[in-house]
Amino acid sequence: MEHQLYDFGMIGLGTMGRNFLLNVADDGFAALGTDINEASVKALNEEGEGMRVRGVHTQEEFVSLLSKPRKVMLLVPAGKIVDKVIEGLLPLLDEGDIIIDGGNSHYDDTNRRYEYLKEKNIRFLGTGVSGGAEGARRGPSIMPGGDRSAWNDVRAVLETVAAKVNGDPCVTYIGESSSGHYVKMVHNGIEYGLMQLIAEAYDLLKRVGGMDNxxxxxxxxxxxxxxxxxxxxxxxxxxxKQRDDLTDGHLIDAILDKAKQKGTGKWTSQTAMDLGVPVPTIDSAVTMRGISAFKQFRGEAAKVFPVLHTDEPRLSGTAFAEAVEEALYFSFIICYAQGMHLLAEASEELNYDLDLEGIARIWRGGCIIRAELLEKIRLAYRGDDQLRNMIMTEQFSTLLNDCRESVGSVIRLASERGIPTMCMSSAFQYFEAFRSARLPLNMVQGQRDYFGSHTYERVDREGIFHTEWGK
Structure with a gap:
């Protein structure tokens, strides 16, 4: 064993890293791991007994046992730790070796590391991995971006360990520089939106429909x-349906309504604003997590601002459930559309040259936002490199029209009952704004010109105009 060379290495043997490495070993590759935590190394050796996998305790031994060009993946917390690990590796690596950052790094950091390592002739891939611990073990969705030659060298490993849909591996080369981490960030932004939309549907079914868990x-x-x-x-x-081990009820009723976040949803909103791309459903999901954190304040506000329509009867039965299903499906489509539109614009602005059909294809399996809907999205982008927003395509325009009445009714009902549906409402209003041939932004332009001489354009003639208002 001491003299065997290993095909693929992993630094960071937490649950995610360990499971990913065991997946690599499952598929016929000799896999090597290391971690500063001795218990994690021991866990890998115990779980991988009888497999072509091994854990070692030092980076020096780790690097010496990897076949060349060395393929080293990092699954460590994003931020300064990634830089620290890279600096520790550099004296041990040779030119042409490959470092793969598989964490949720910000794409700006990935750009910096990509350029820094290029100068040292180390090939770098910023790689999004989605699917959680179970996905890492059984097959995640993988989004590698960076050095194309590095992708060619690790492709066999990543295609083998990735999830499969109809035999297609849920991994593809995303593009140059930070494109892989950018796509993973937008994936997580869509994930924020979908999760909040489901939460709002649950709230409506419970508080309006009177349904039990x-x-x-x-x-x-x-x-x-x-x-x-x-x-x-x-x-x-x-x-x-999960029962609570500590009480006689359901666990969902015992969970505190304060949601935490790691930042990827916020990053999606920030970059969308930088690029001028509207993603209000994702923005609203981030905002709702922020509001949820103010639990005490919300409790005090609930006493000051009681629900106005407390005597309204609950609406039960299949009709209400069907309306909520239509509203949720409509909102799902809009949430995906916002994320894909952002990717389309970022592809051009950041020179990523993204294959949007390919991205939809690899999201169909393994990742957290995998859904039947993604096959329709893949087909919408197939053969149309110029498509920006999918809501007008044949695949989706009829579906959205069919659901419009239900989503409007559900949102009005929620408003009457004092039930917040910020994400669902933002999805509907996004649709309403884009289907409006004329918006009231002529008033905004008049205001801007009035107080700041910012000029405006006219509907009846070409040119740029300014008015001395009130004179």
Whole structure:
């Protein structure tokens, strides 16, 4: 064993890294791992007993046992730790070796590392990995961006370990520089939106429809067998039926309504604003997590601002559930559309040259936002390199039109009952704004010209105009 050379190395043997490396070993590659935590190294050796996998305790031994060109993947927390690990590796590597950052690094950091390592003739891939610990073990969606020659050298490993849909591996070369981490960031922004939309549907079914947890679980399971089929709907059904070990009730009712976040949703909103691309459903999901953190304030505000329509009867039965399903499906489409539109604009502005059909294809399996809907999205972008926003395509325009009445009714009802549906409402208003041939932004332009002489254009003639208002 001491003299065997290993095909693929992993630094960072937490649950995610360990599972990914065991997946590599499952598929016939000799896999090597290391971690500063001795317990993590021991866990890898125990879990990988009898497999072509091994954990070692030092980076020196780790690097010496890798075949050349060395393929080293990092699954460590994003930020300064990535830089620290890279600096520790550099004296041990040779020109042409490959470093793969598989964490959720910000794309600006990835750009910096890509250029820095290029100067040292070390090939770098900023690689998004989605699917959680289970996905890492059984097959994640993988989004590598950076040095194309590095992709060619690691392609066999990544295609083998990735999730498969109809035999197609859920991995593809994304593009140069930071494109892989950018695409993963937008994936996570869409994930924020979908999660909040499901939460709002759950709230409506519970507070308006009067459904109990088991009934909602059965309904979500039914939805998962239809057009809403997706990983997030599937796990939501499981969450709703889970019993609590500490009480006689369901666990969902004992979970505090404060959601945390790691930053990727916020980054998506920030870059969208920088590029001038509207993603209000993703923005709203980030905002709702922020509002949820003010639990005490919300409790005080609830006493000052009571619900106005407390005497309204609950709406139960299949009709309401069907309306919520239509509203959720509509909102899912819009959320994906916003993310894909952002990718289309970023591809041009940041020179990524993204293959949007390919991105939709690799998101169909392994990742958190995998859904039946992504096959329709893939088909919408197939053969159309100029497509920016998918809502006008044949695949989606009819679907959106069919759901419009239900989503409007559900949002009005939620407003009457004092139930916040910020994400669902933002999806509907995004649609309403884009389908409006004329918006009231002529007033905004008049205001800007009035107080700041910022000029305006006219509808009846060409040119740039300014008015001395009130004179």
């Amino acid at each position: 088991d009934s909602m679980s059965a309904l979500f399971d039914q939805w998962n067998k239809g057009r809403l089929n997706s990983y997030l709907i599937e796990i939501s059904a499981d969450i709703l």
